[in-house]
Amino acid sequence: xxxxxxxxxxxxxxxxxxxxxxxxxxxxxxxxxxxxxxxxxxxxxxxxxxxxxxxxxxxxxxxxxxxxxxxxxxxxxxxxxxxxxxxxxxxxxxxxxxxxxxxxxxxxxxxxxxxxxxxxxxxxxxxxxxxxxxxxxxxxxxxxxxxxxxxxxxxxxxxxxxxxxxxxxxxxxxxxxxxxxxxxxxxxxxxxxxxxxxxxxxxxxxxxxxxxxxxxxxxxxxxxxxxxxxxxxxxxxxxxxxxxxxxxxxxxxxxxxxxxxx
Amino acid sequence: xxxxxxxxxxxxxxxxxxxxxxxxxxxxxxxxxxxxxxxxxxxxxxxxxxxxxxxxxxxxxxxxxxxxxxxxxxxxxxxxxxxxxxxxxxxxxxxxxxxxxxxxxxxxxxxxxxxxxxxxxxxxxxxxxxxxxxxxxxxxxxxxxxxxxxxxxxxxxxxxxxxxxxxxxxxxxxxxxxxxxxxxxxxxxxxxxxxxxxxxxxxxxxxxxxxxxxxxxxxxxxxxxxxxxxxxxxxxxxxxx
Ligand SMILES: Nc1ncnc2c1ncn2[C@@H]1O[C@H](COP(=O)(O)OP(=O)(O)O)[C@@H](O)[C@H]1O
Ligand SMILES: [Mg+2]
Numbered sequence: 001x002x003x004x005x006x007x008x009x010x011x012x013x014x015x016x017x018x019x020x021x022x023x024x025x026x027x028x029x030x031x032x033x034x035x036x037x038x039x040x041x042x043x044x045x046x047x048x049x050x051x052x053x054x055x056x057x058x059x060x061x062x063x064x065x066x067x068x069x070x071x072x073x074x075x076x077x078x079x080x081x082x083x084x085x086x087x088x089x090x091x092x093x094x095x096x097x098x099x100x101x102x103x104x105x106x107x108x109x110x111x112x113x114x115x116x117x118x119x120x121x122x123x124x125x126x127x128x129x130x131x132x133x134x135x136x137x138x139x140x141x142x143x144x145x146x147x148x149x150x151x152x153x154x155x156x157x158x159x160x161x162x163x164x165x166x167x168x169x170x171x172x173x174x175x176x177x178x179x180x181x182x183x184x185x186x187x188x189x190x191x192x193x194x195x196x197x198x199x200x201x202x203x204x205x206x207x208x209x210x211x212x213x214x215x216x217x218x219x220x221x222x223x224x225x226x227x228x229x230x231x232x233x234x235x236x237x238x239x240x241x242x243x244x245x246x247x248x249x250x251x252x253x254x255x256x257x258x259x260x261x262x
Numbered sequence: 263x264x265x266x267x268x269x270x271x272x273x274x275x276x277x278x279x280x281x282x283x284x285x286x287x288x289x290x291x292x293x294x295x296x297x298x299x300x301x302x303x304x305x306x307x308x309x310x311x312x313x314x315x316x317x318x319x320x321x322x323x324x325x326x327x328x329x330x331x332x333x334x335x336x337x338x339x340x341x342x343x344x345x346x347x348x349x350x351x352x353x354x355x356x357x358x359x360x361x362x363x364x365x366x367x368x369x370x371x372x373x374x375x376x377x378x379x380x381x382x383x384x385x386x387x388x389x390x391x392x393x394x395x396x397x398x399x400x401x402x403x404x405x406x407x408x409x410x411x412x413x414x415x416x417x418x419x420x421x422x423x424x425x426x427x428x429x430x431x432x433x434x435x436x437x438x439x440x441x442x443x444x445x446x447x448x449x450x451x452x453x454x455x456x457x458x459x460x461x462x463x464x465x466x467x468x469x470x471x472x473x474x475x476x477x478x479x480x481x482x483x484x485x486x487x488x489x490x491x492x493x494x495x496x497x498x499x500x501x502x503x
Contacts, residue, residue, distance in 0.1 A: 003368020010365030014351070021353055093349035100313045101366035102339035108366075255317045 007103055008111045015082075015115030019122075029077065029123045030130065033070035037131060041066055053194060055226035063136055067128075068222035069191025071150065072214060074127060075120045075157045076185060080178055082116035083161030087168055099252075106249055113162060113245070117154035124150055142225040149224035153217035156237050159244035160213075166251025189215040190222075213240040264327030266291050266418045266449030267312070272321030274307060281307045283472040285321070289418070289451055289465070294444035296460045296480070297453040299469035300497055305453040306346055308469070309422045312451075313343055326417040339367070342411030346422040346453075348403060352396040356387065356406050359395055360413060367414040374413070381409040385439055401432025408440065418449045425459065433459070457489045470497045 019025065041063040052059060089095040098108050128143065164181065168174055188205070189212045190198075199206040209215050216236035223230035267289040274282040281304045289295040299305050310316035312323055314334050323330040328337040350359050357378065364374040382388040385405045395403060404424055411419060421440065425433040437459045444450045452459070460466060462481040466489075467474055475496050476483060483492050 002370075006365040006368055006370035006374075009370070010362050014354075014362055017354070018351075093345055093347040094351070096313075096315060096343075096345055097349045097363065098366065099315060100338055100341075100343055102335045103366070103368065104335065254314055 004103060004107055007101065007108070008114065011098075011108075011111040012115040012118055015112075015119055016122075018085075019119045025081065026123070029074060030127055032077065033073055033127050034130060036066065036070055036073075037063060037136070038134065053196070055223045055228045055230075063134075064138075065194075066192060067131060067136060067138070068225055069186075069189070069218050070127065071124045071146075071221050072153060072157075072189075072191055072218040073186055074123050075150070075154050075217070076182055076214060078116060078120035078123060079154070079157035079159075079161035080164070080182055081161075082112070082119070082158060083165035083168075084174055084178075086112065086162065086165040087170070087174060090165075091170070099254075105252060109162060109248060109252060110245075113155060113158045116158040116161070117151060120154045120158070121147070121150050138225050139227060141227050145224040145227045146221060149220045152234070152237050152241065153220055156213060156217060156241040156244060159241050159248055162248035163244050163251055166248055185212060185214040188212050189218055191215075191218050213237070216240070264324070265289060266293075266326060267295075267451060268322075268324040269308075270322045270324075272308070272311060272318065272323060274311065274316065274318040274320070281472050282311075282318075285469070285472070285474050287467045287474055287477045289449050291417070291449050292444065292447045293465050294441055294450045294452065294461070294463075295465040295467060297451055297467050297469055298455065298457065298460065298493060299453070300455050302471075303455075303469045304472040305469060306422055307472075309343070309345070309420060309453065312420060313341065314338065339414065340417045342414065342416035342419045344404070344407050344411050344419075344421040344424050346424075346426065348407065350395045350403060350407060350410075353394065355392055355394050356382070356398070357391040359406065360391075360410055363410045364413050369414065377413050377415065381412040382406075384412060384443065385409040399432070400428050401435060404428065404432070404436055405439065408436070412443075412448075416448075418451065419443065420451050422453045423455070424452070425454070425456070457493050460489060468493065468496055 168177055188208050195206055198209050216233040219230050220233040220237050265288045270286050272282055272285040297305055314330055325337040326340040330337045360378045385408055387405050387409050425436055460480050464480045466480045466483055468476045485492055
């Protein structure tokens, strides 16, 4: 069991080091949500009259509404980034080093996943700190409550990335996948608008959003930030994690891998 | 004592293309065995199967007595691998690269440090432990990879064309180092298409178009004309082309 933990520590440390080496990645991870927060939110605000819906107990500004969605966005991007680096690792061969370890493959993939989640949570808290600097301060305990929610949403989005990386054979194909996954997932969710607002424009749109696992990740984070638990979102995110992770394990099963350059 | 490596009737196809056809051979403990074959012979494919990156239903592979299909983790724990393509983190130091690998084998702390030092010593790489992998030349990078493959004290060392792209000096040094490891009791399977890396006392398995043409002592295969001639002759007619 000790050996399993050493592997976990080493894989997380390697991922964290690599992330810190890539200043550009850290910066863009922070700038992206901040642009939304500062530029777009100001423009959208007028258009959106928000009523009081749980977990909020007072009227809130649009900036406050989109903070959880932007936390989710950071994790969504990070999940795809880590899966991109997995594809890269596979082309570069370091994935083989991982896969020929005598530890069980599911554990190795879980370690990879955990490493990605750790990095994404680092980014989320950095973002929340900067947002606080802009005056968007959430309940203090909410920052603590959000932690387990972020772990779970990070796991689900990371597992999705892991699964995608197992199906994408070459780096060149990745950009397309990113556009087909990230943007629909983000825009067809409650990150930018609540469900009732969606329903005003289209019933179908609302239903799609309600089925989008990313919606539930965002809602889990949103409720946690206000110290409450959204049980339905928790159920969705946990199931989403399980399903995506099982798919990823299937994707990385050597019995069905087509031998390629790797 | 079980053989370090035993393959029985191993076949694999990529779609319609048969890459390995009924391959059987074995490596005895403490022997240096060269897997000699021209490009496209199926050497890397065979390595994929031995390290369980690939799986096939036909045939059987045993490493130190462990069936790769039935006890993959036990089998993987017994082999050290150096892949054809380098696999190191260039931005990390040699020591960090080694520690990362040790941890993947469940080793950490002092136990790992002692083994890492010992492995680097065996390849005369200890004084480079603090250097970034990027700062090493090709030969030293390869030596680091070989040292790394020894950290968990495997029974069998697998190397897939480990000297490709190196200059003559580094090639010679690495070939000599690995022969020394075999002298010290390690079993080695060394894939290559270059006969000058093989000593007269080494075992040789000649692989061509996915088939084993011969397994024998190098000096027996060589005959009067020398190994290079014998190899050329075999692969010219043996393939049925
Ligand atoms: N992913 C693959 N798909 C189809 N054919 C492949 C693949 N990998 C290798 N091959 C073919 O299998 C044969 C053996 O290849 P390989 O094992 O790489 O040989 P070697 O390592 O001896 O040069 C070659 O004919 C090669 O073209
Ligand atoms: Mg090869």
